[in-house]
Amino acid sequence: MMDGKLMKSRPEAEGVMTTPNDEALPTGWARWRDDLVGGLVGALFVMPAVLGCGLVVFQPLGAGFQSLGIQAAFGATIAAALLRGLIGGRGLQINAPRATQAALLGGLLTQAGQVAATGGHEVAAAPMVAITVLALAVAGLAQMLLGLLRLGDALKFVPQPVIAGFVNGFALVILVQQLPYLLGLPDGVGLRALLTGAAGVTPGALALGLAAAVGVWRLGERRFVVPGPLVGLVGGAALYQLALTVTDGAIALGTTVKAPPPGLPVSWIWPGVTELIAHPVFTAMAPSILVTGLTLGMISSIQSLLSAAAADALLRARHDSSRELLTQGGANLLSAAIGGTVTGGSPLYTRVAIHNGARTDRANLFVGLALLAAALGLSPLLELVPVSVMAAMVIVTVLRPDDWTWQLITLLRRTKMPQARAELIQNLAIVLVVALLVATADALVALAVGMGASVIVYLRRAAVSVVRRSYRGDRVHSQTGRSDVDMERLERHGGSIAVMELHGPVFFGSAENLARQAEALAEGCQTLILDLARVNDVESTGVLVLRRLDERLSRAGVTLLLAGLSKGRGLRVLLRDMGYDQPEREGRIHGDLETALAAAEDQLLKRLAGGRDEDEEMPLAEHPSLYGLTRAQFDLLSLTTRRLCFAPGDRILTEGTTDDSQFFLVRGRVRVERRLPGEEHGVRIGTIRSGAVFGEMALLTGEPRSADVVADSEVVCHELTADDIAMLDNIDPAISFILLRNVAIEVTQKVRRMSRTASLSDA
Known part of the structure; x- marks a missing residue:
């Protein structure tokens, strides 16, 4: 699905001022006009996502809940748009329901059904819906808490491979969930029934879905005024009606979407919440509701902040991360109050709105009003859309990997350097593992494994890269001016001085490897110089390893000099405060590598000259x-x-x-x-x-x-x-x-x- 551009850029004219990025920024009524157009086009593009998300969120409850799911998606999107339009953030962002996040709520419903079946309990529809509402409320509160504590920037430190793994994992969950609908299987029948022969494919339904999917896929990356999935829905509905007319119902074409009830897309769900709390299933599900809500809040926050950063690049602005999280959390909390589903910032629909003139969050008012009008008058039209076509549009939307994963795959195909390919493969492996765990296990397990794998990869990289370069004193000399005789002696005997330049952090993951390399380099030497000028941190384990290395070298007759530790440098103070003060007491710490190398050369020349000091006058x-x-x-x-x-x-x-x-x-x-x-x-x-x-x-x-x-x-x-x-x-x-x-x-x-x-x- 690509963004269209309905408004062409116009020359600077009266009533228009220029922005720092040299684009024309309209003033007065022209701003309202452009926000109106951008909002209406954004609403048009958001609508297929609303329909697709509505199909996903209550999918575990069966086809009878499709209309309720669509109503929940409409209500959530409208509430988020109107809230942003009224209170706004610092910058434009269009909210949309995310099917990948809705799948997380769907997975919670599946778990609740399994718990109820295991305990022999029956759970009515209202308490089941209330499970997703409570999880969404937890997510909204978590987002608002993150905003109040000003932790928005901290969420950006979650590794990108983990985020990409969640996005692709949820896409895989949606794909598995939607395949039965695409194949035209009876309601409530999964793929296992197809494999065992208990149910069969409906060829007519599958043909309609595939025709719509191929048509949208062929549109590809072409710019189109109307979003591709919306074209697919309309085209699929038209084919369905044409086939019914031509065959007079002789060919089974599957069922159509059950439209939501007419009226405002709002559900009064609180009686279901009270009924759920009194139900035995709630005790077993409470931890899962809490964990799912927190996970959903974190993922939605990260993706919304990434979307806000993308909008900043287009508008040459800077968003307020804390205010953005407060707004997103408030939107999800409001959505939970009206029985909606999860929404979050979308870089795609934000880009669509910006490219069509929108510049402020006022455009969200028009997004909300347009979707509200569509929800009030869309029920008769939705009943014309086949379920297989709707499922095909959802699959087309999530089938392509997310942009970052696709970039990794493209780079892996083009890159020939072994080190770069190894790093890309490591990132892709984390994405794949997290995605599979999301689809087959649990989101919390996937998050823990993904974070752990990212830390391990980071430690391996840091441990490998701590040594910048190493060499001997017969190849590199200090800049000290010496006699030709002394320089000849350094050329011949300077190999007894070894230099190792370090960079990056020296910590438990790299210190032992450093010690092994240093001892190997110091074999046959009289002096080893460690240049710490480019070392930005040494933690407690690193200090301990350095002290033990010094002791082992001293027993072997090798003097260790530390360079790059000027007076007052924090790292020098840290070594002393942590008990490693012997080098400073013995005068073995130097402010830079030049003075340390010169001191080592002086000692070597003094030994070679039979102990003659530089203070003795040369004839x-x-x-x-x-x-x-x-x-x-x-x-x-x-x-x-x-x-x-x-x-x-x-x-x-x-x-x-x-x-x-x-x-x-x-x-x-x-x-x-x-x-x-x-x-x-x-x-x-x-x-x-x-x-x-x-x-x-x-x-x-x-x-x-x-x-x-x-x-x-x-x-x-x-x-x-x-x-x-x-x-x-x-x-x-x-x-x-x-x-x-x-x-x-x-x-x-x-x-x-x-x-x-x-x-x-x-x-």
Whole structure:
């Protein structure tokens, strides 16, 4: 069934203003006119749903209750439309009865019949109808309570596969219920009688139903002013009357729908409620009535909120979830009071109304009035419609999977990636299991199993994805400036440092898997770094597993460093408050991965150098940037340079200055900073340690300094200016050539290391 559009868009004219989405929004009487047209077209499209739902709700009571079911559906839809039109929500939404939800009430009636038969009780019609009324009242009260507690947004966290499973499960229930009517079986006879041979198919009734169904199906997705099922009902009724005339009643064509009694579609059901409460069946059915009502309220609320969200997208508006639930609950409570059935927001009929001009909930007034007029004058026409044709229209309506399930199936057919296909198959499996449980067991069981399966799927995904990437320190180094000798040592021995970058939550579902991977990566290493910068949460079990991992690594001689835990970060405080404070006490927590990797490299180089500390001054003759100089060349250079000492915090170079010196660092470490506008302190962008050189680029290019260089510890360095190099050139030009060659070698090695790191990141 597709939405038609009776009104074409018109150019902006007098009496029309524009909305934020650049559509013309009529004012004054034009708004009333468009809401009138949109409401009338919406009512036309809603009518087949009303008839189909009426056929479903009291189906377990037999064909004699078809007229009462249609009356209940009309009454509920009219009450909901008028209530919305009078009090409204924040945004337009058209309510309609849902056959899938009505099937839940029908299942309750089936259960009540079984309970009565088991206990040897007879239950009159009025108390049986009152069972659905009480369940509907519970649903309405539950929706209103959710609205009052402002829990509308919380319902959106029910997984979509579970919702889709309920929708498809109810559709399956309806299909099974309507097949006997389509086949023309006698009233009260089910499919089991057909299979055992106790009853036979009525070919004429089946032919009429199939002809109407095929006709509507062939209409497909074509835009049509009149909804397809309504065309099918009219066409089927016409074929029925034509066949009666031509055959003169010689061919059995099945029965026709029993029309509701003339007058207002309202039933006084409260005597039946009091009779039910006094009946022995009520005690056995009370828990089921309560559970069914709560389930119905939740499902109706979720679908109504999803429908409201779809209407928001069309109108560029935002609905109030709490007010929407209060309105929907009030509508269902009112429906229960007049003997109606369940209704809820419908994205299809809302879209129809919007596309035909409706913009406010005032359109619901015209939907309600139009349906009321149809209910008052429709009885003679309904008696012309064959039951098999009505059943065929209901089956056509529910036969297609819901849109979300259909999207999953389409994506599964198109997607070739194994991981994406596995996720789609998991979602479809949840949909299928929930649908089968709804059809064969109980809605509450289906909800529990669906939620449980969704949680298990989520835990499996979270457990698999906690490790973002891992690597060794011989492939990726920190950005710390070091001598060529130190870098060569890191290239050769850096594999004793392992890094594991994490992301997502570390909890009971992922922590053990993380611990196993971390221990496997740490084999043969001296230091393991866990980068927690992208970890958004660690729960108690995750903290316990991290502490045990630290203890096992320590016994194996591996030092664990935690990175990405800056001072004041909540995760750092959480680890300390939960008793895992040993890393902080021992100085094994670092604010970012760069500083943690640099610290691990420092410890490794210190071990490789036989314990020599960076605070020991390196002889200038051993500085790697002076390799290749002869003894005489070095003596000449050493007489030219100046030995400078700096205390921690001293600024050695200043960003933007044009001095032309380079510095050979022989003791301590310095940090490179960039100053941000309006900030007193700079941002660290790198660290340089003893054995490296800094300031050489400004010397070579003549450009201003690009960053500050500040002493991080007691620093000793030797300064060489451009004037010094010019003087050396006059004495021995080979000295400046050797210095320039060493700088070029160092830059080339830096580029090679950066390329290797970039290739690892891409991988």
